[in-house]
Amino acid sequence: MAQVSAFFVARMIEQAMASIPPERLGPHTRGDLYRVAGLPEEGLPDKGTPETWLMIPDSSYHALLVAIAALETPDVSFHLRTASAFRCDDFGAVGFAWKAAPTLRASFSRMNRYTRLYNTAAPAFSLEERGDEIWWVHNRQTPPRTGLYLSNEGAMATYVALCREATSEAFTPLRLQFHHSDLGSTRAAEAYFRCPIDYDREVDALIMPAALLDEPNSVGDESIWRFLTAQVEETLPPDDDGAAEAAAIAGRGSSPQGADNAIRRTVLKQVTDVLSDGVPGIADIAAGLAMSPRTLQRRLAEEDCTFQAVVDEARHSLATRLLSETPYSLAEIAFLTGFSEQSAFTRAFKRREAQTPGAYRAAHASG
Known part of the structure; x- marks a missing residue:
């Protein structure tokens, strides 16, 4: 059964209670809405981390959205107001990865990997290039269900909120389209998205200019990159102000001092930087270093290592730091280190440390 995080459910209810005109609310409305969602009437405790969040069936979530919409009819906008308040x-770690991406194109690509951490009902998204436009397409065909359609509108609004945080408040799509008919939210949607909204189309899609998605993101990238690669600087020997690294990449061999592991160091940095996109292939890393995969393999062999060994080192080094220095859940750390499933991350970690990630965190957590 598909599920939705109760964290989002609570945000929807609290936003509705704060913004719907008081005359439309009864003395027990808040409790009634929590009950519709199958949650305690008094609400939820602190959200904690994703792996500890309560999940509810998507059918309950959709029923809740319909109940809130009934309080706002004929002009429905609570789901858009809630989405606009979300921040990275x-x-x-999902927001962490979004910020770390150098461009919105990379942000969307990363987000596709993370969606199921928060909403197992979420369909696959795809980033499609159509001429000079980029379509963020919602690939889901379902029976008619008003609550689902409200959820889809809220999801698109959330992506726009994240785009505005990553670039600027001025971010505006070219247009937006939905598979469903107008739900009474057109006026609010046009005001929020600042673009034309089309209904009764083949798919849901957020449509943006391709050039905009390739402009640099304005937040987070440099500081997050430093965090992801700081452990490399701490564990490898100095490289003589980068001269050895540059020489190795240019093919001039190693300098007498500080040149040990020059290519390994460089590859380790490159791999660590992109792990949240998934594990890179040797061809991708070699291209970034302006050499062929075979040349990169030979250079690494000269330093008595392999590409796979460097990848494994990057993943494990980043994992140990995230476990000891951040509150991210094991599921989030698995994704940030390039694993598709937490179970695979746990097995790989245990092979190197002879203990589970949870045990390692308990023994090494800061503070």
């Missing part, structure tokens, strides 16, 4: 920090 609300999404833990």
